[in-house]
Amino acid sequence: MNSVRTRFAPSPTGFLHIGSLRTALYAYALAKHEKGDFILRIEDTDQKREVKGSTEAIQDTLKKFSLDWDEFYVQSERLELYKNAAEKLVKDGHAFYCDCKARNAKEEGFSNTLRDPCHDKNLTSGAIKLKVPDGKTVSYHDFVHKKEISWNTNTVYDATLLKTDGFPTYHLAAVVDDLEMKISHILRGHDWLPSTPIHLLVFEYLGGKRPEIGHLTDILSAETGKKLSKRRDSVFAEEFLKQGYLPEALLNFIMLLGWAPKDNRELYTLPEFVENFDINGFQEANPRFLQDKLDWFNGHYIREMSDKELLKLLKPFVPKNAGEEKLKEVVPLIKDRIKKLSDFDSLAGYIFKKTDEIKPLAFTPEYIAHISAATLALIEIKPSNWSLPTITQSLGTVVEKNNFKTSDFYMDLRGTISGSKFTPPLNETLVPIGSAATIARLERGLGENKK
RNA sequence: GGCCCUAUCGUCUAGUGGCCUAGGACACGGGGUUUUCAGCCCUGUAACCUGGGUUCGAAUCCCAGUGGGGUCACCA
Numbered sequence: 338m339n340s341v342r343t344r345f346a347p348s349p350t351g352f353l354h355i356g357s358l359r360t361a362l363y364a365y366a367l368a369k370h371e372k373g374d375f376i377l378r379i380e381d382t383d384q385k386r387e388v389k390g391s392t393e394a395i396q397d398t399l400k401k402f403s404l405d406w407d408e409f410y411v412q413s414e415r416l417e418l419y420k421n422a423a424e425k426l427v428k429d430g431h432a433f434y435c436d437c438k439a440r441n442a443k444e445e446g447f448s449n450t451l452r453d454p455c456h457d458k459n460l461t462s463g464a465i466k467l468k469v470p471d472g473k474t475v476s477y478h479d480f481v482h483k484k485e486i487s488w489n490t491n492t493v494y495d496a497t498l499l500k501t502d503g504f505p506t507y508h509l510a511a512v513v514d515d516l517e518m519k520i521s522h523i524l525r526g527h528d529w530l531p532s533t534p535i536h537l538l539v540f541e542y543l544g545g546k547r548p549e550i551g552h553l554t555d556i557l558s559a560e561t562g563k564k565l566s567k568r569r570d571s572v573f574a575e576e577f578l579k580q581g582y583l584p585e586a587l588l589n590f591i592m593l594l595g596w597a598p599k600d601n602r603e604l605y606t607l608p609e610f611v612e613n614f615d616i617n618g619f620q621e622a623n624p625r626f627l628q629d630k631l632d633w634f635n636g637h638y639i640r641e642m643s644d645k646e647l648l649k650l651l652k653p654f655v656p657k658n659a660g661e662e663k664l665k666e667v668v669p670l671i672k673d674r675i676k677k678l679s680d681f682d683s684l685a686g687y688i689f690k691k692t693d694e695i696k697p698l699a700f701t702p703e704y705i706a707h708i709s710a711a712t713l714a715l716i717e718i719k720p721s722n723w724s725l726p727t728i729t730q731s732l733g734t735v736v737e738k739n740n741f742k743t744s745d746f747y748m749d750l751r752g753t754i755s756g757s758k759f760t761p762p763l764n765e766t767l768v769p770i771g772s773a774a775t776i777a778r779l780e781r782g783l784g785e786n787k788k
Numbered sequence: 789g790g791c792c793c794u795a796u797c798g799u800c801u802a803g804u805g806g807c808c809u810a811g812g813a814c815a816c817g818g819g820g821u822u823u824u825c826a827g828c829c830c831u832g833u834a835a836c837c838u839g840g841g842u843u844c845g846a847a848u849c850c851c852a853g854u855g856g857g858g859u860c861a862c863c864a
Contacts, residue, residue, distance in 0.1 A: 348864050383863055439862040451860095464862050482793075492791050492860095500862040507864050531792055531859040552793080555857065559799075564858070593800060593813090601802050601812050620801080623857055627799045630814045640827075673827040684825085700824095736823090747823035759825040 341373030342521045345399075345406070346511065348380045349391035352573040353398040355626075356526065356556045356565060359591045363553065364524045365404045366592075366614040376518060377406035380511070381413045382504045398574050402584045403607055410518070412510050419505035422513045422543060423465040423498050431542040432498060436463035439497075453495040465499040467508070467538060475537040480522070481551035481619040488534040496535045508532065512539040515548055522549045527623075528564075551616075554595045554623045565626060577631075581654055581678025586635040594624040604637070632676040639675060644668045654678045656689040663688070663769040670761035687755040688769050697782035698752030703741070704786055707749040710735045712779040720772040728764050753782035 343364040347357055368375040377399070379392050392411075399406070412419075426432035435455035453466055469490050476487030498509035505513070515523060530552045540547045555564045565572050577587050585606060592610055593603060596618045605613065639647060648668050655664060671685050687695055701707065714731045736746050751763050754775065760766060767775050 346864095350864080380864065386863060435862090437862090466862085479793095486792075488791075494860075497862045502862080504862090506862070511864090527793070527858060528864090529859095533792090554794090557857075562856070590800095595800095597801055599802075603800090603813055622794050624801090625799060627814075630800065633814055636827090671826095674825065676826095732823095744823050751824060757824095761825080763823065 340521070341368050341371040342376060342519055343368040343373065343524060344376040344378050344515070344518065344520050345404075346378040346380050346514075346525075347395055348383065348386065349388060349395065350386050351388050351391055351394075351567075352575050353395050354565075354567075354572050355574055355577070355587075355591065356572070358398070358402065358574045358587075359556065359594065360524060360526060360553055361399060361404050362402070362588060362592055362610075363596065363619075364522075366611050367522055367524060367616065369611045370614040373521070374407040375404070376408045376410070376520070378410045378514060378518070379412060380507065381411060382506065382510050384502070384504065394575075401578065402574070402588055408518075410514070412514065413504070415510075415514070416503060416505070418517065419510050419513050420499065420503065423505065423509060426467070426498065426539075426542055427465060429542065431468050431538075432465050433458070433468050433495075434460040434463045435466045435495075435497075436460055439464075451492070451494040456495060464497050464501050466495045466497050467535060469493045469495050469535075469538065475534045475541075477533070477537055477547075477550050479551055480549050480616060481524075481553055482621050483617070483619075486530075486533070490534065490538070493534045493538070496532070498539070508535045508539060512536050512543060516540070516543060516545045519546075520548045522551065524551050524553060527552050527555045551619070554620055556594055557623050557625045559625045559627045562625070564623075570626075581680070582631065582635050583638045583650070583678075586631065586638045589638075590631045590634045594626065595620045636676045639678075640672060642672075644672065647672060651678055651681055654681045656682070656686060659689045666769045667761075667766070670765050674761060684759070685761060685766070687757060687760070688766050692774060692777040692781055695754075695756040695778060695781075697778065697785055698756055698758070699782070699786050700748040700752050700758075701745045703745060704749050705783065706739070707741060707746050708753055708779055708783050708786075710739055710741075711746075711750055712776060712783065715772070715779070716776060718772065723768065723772040725764060725768050728767050732764065750779075754778050 345357075345361040345364050347353070365375045377396070381387050381392075423432060427434065433453075433455060435453055437454055451469070455463075455466070456468065471491055473490040474487055475490060475493075476485055478484070479486050496508050497506050499505050514520075533550065533552075557563060558565050558570045561569060571577070574587065578584065588607060589603075589605055592605060597620065598613055598615060598618055602613070642650075644665070648664055651664070651668065667685050667688060671681060674684055675681060711732060714735045715728070718727050718731055732750075735741070736743050747763055751760055752758070754763065754767065754770065770778075
């Protein structure tokens with residue numbers, strides 16, 4: 338049996354990053370395309386950086402995107418495994434104890450001291466570090482880059498494997514787990530590429546079948562051209578959801594940042610992506626995160642939804658006083674016009690506002706004539722008869738009788754009713770606004786523009 | 789700075805020596821539908837980083853340069 342098993346291995350230091358979501362998506366598709374297993378592994382080996390609740394938050398987010406895992410592990414519950422592995426490496430002469438003070442690269446700047454002072458001291462306690470050999474070439478075939486990548490070990494430093502607090506570093510824990518969990522493909526961020534020779538050595542010394550390894554491109558900020566960062570860019574998947582991006586749109590957008598099929602197809606649901614996934618489709622150069630394209634995907638998926646579904650998703654973005662019945666009328670009017678769910682308010686919020694919350698806008702010199710004629714006509718419609726056909730009929734007659742220019746007439750009406758230049762078709766929105774509120778808004782507009 | 793990855797329209801990309809006068813999508817421009825804005829339809833502008841090779845032939849192969857990105861912790 339050589340089933341495909343992939344893993345997504347975040348550390349619990351906060352919310353799920355958009356780049357991590359993409360890594361998870363690819364790892365998921367890679368496994369599921371071959372009917373394999375997708376494993377979630379929490380890499381919580383740095384107690385200082387751990388943020389409480391992030392494991393749950395990450396799981397929560399993955400579920401929202403339907404990236405369900407088959408197995409779940411937490412590294413801090415597996416410390417014995419790493420300790421044993423480290424001690425075995427020492428016994429085999431591939432690692433050594435070290436009692437030096439921990440150094441901090443950020444304080445010291447670039448460092449050329451690759452070999453640790455304790456490299457050959459044969460100490461019996463302290464941290465355990467990898468005994469990197471000199472002048473050896475280590476290499477592997479990267480399945481993302483589709484090429485052999487190699488290093489001379491003279492450029493590899495004696496990395497720490499087991500810390501003095503008894504916890505492993507990533508270099509040890511990840512390798513031990515990938516072996517123990519029988520991971521078939523390691524798919525991870527590009528930032529891991531430089532430390533791969535360390536892992537290659539550990540894999541070799543520990544023995545067993547080394548997984549295939551692939552390093553994904555970094556997603557670059559469209560503005561800075563640098564790797565997306567928490568400080569500068571909005572990077573958390575949850576942030577996008579909160580803004581009214583749909584999970585399927587975000588997923589579709591992100592799957593095409595760094596991967597493309599032969600036929601260049603762009604629209605994929607998650608199951609379709611899994612089905613069409615091809616490991617040769619990975620891109621080698623770093624893509625930029627351009628929000629315009631995300632917006633297009635989002636608009637596309639919004640338009641594909643039924644009004645009923647959309648209404649449901651819109652709930653968190655809609656004014657509190659908006660009743661179900663009115664919303665049902667409004668949803669089809671905004672469906673073609675919004676890019677994100679949060680656009681609802683700027684586009685249709687006026688429908689639900691009080692008269693004095695709207696600042697009437699006048700657009701043409703004929704304003705007074707337009708609005709008074711409209712008011713007189715609409716007052717004639719009995720509230721019980723207030724409907725699209727009666728409104729359309731009534732206003733149509735006004736335009737015709739007064740020889741108004743249709744577009745001018747409606748622009749003044751629009752400005753008065755909505756306080757905005759852009760709205761859904763006006764007659765349609767007058768229905769949910771209602772007879773009384775419509776008349777009130779028109780009268781207010783007249784009052785404000787009389788003098 | 790060392791090491792590593794990388795280079796097709798503004799952006800995401802197709803392209804694996806002749807199907808390329810370089811294709812698609814987003815964005816942008818023009819037109820149509822239209823009470824505004826969208827949406828939809830039609831349509832246009834726009835790219836092979838540079839220099840050397842290899843070859844009858846190069847976006848595709850090789851080398852160099854340049855540009856871009858990453859990384860250099862008892863963090864992941």
